[in-house]
Amino acid sequence: MVFGFGRKKKFEFSCSSVGMNCEFEIKGASSEQEVMEILKVHAKNAHNMSEIPQDVINKIKQNIRKV
Numbered sequence: 001m002v003f004g005f006g007r008k009k010k011f012e013f014s015c016s017s018v019g020m021n022c023e024f025e026i027k028g029a030s031s032e033q034e035v036m037e038i039l040k041v042h043a044k045n046a047h048n049m050s051e052i053p054q055d056v057i058n059k060i061k062q063n064i065r066k067v
């Protein structure tokens with residue numbers, strides 16, 4: 001075991017990193033999956049997207065930061 005327990009990376013994302021005029025940020029998500037789940041809800045509520053288009057999903061994935 002290289003990293004030990006409790007040192008998992010956290011995932012961060014901010015809406016503005018994909019060109020949205022939006023201050024929304026996700027911090028401390030435990031997986032890329034979790035980020036996407038949060039964003040689905042956010043996109044619907046804040047951006048009126050009932051579904052996130054595939055090209056936007058690709059952009060989002062490229063801009064998720066692991067810290």
Ligand SMILES: [Zn+2]
Pocket residue numbers: 015020022023024042046047
């Ligand atoms: Zn947003």
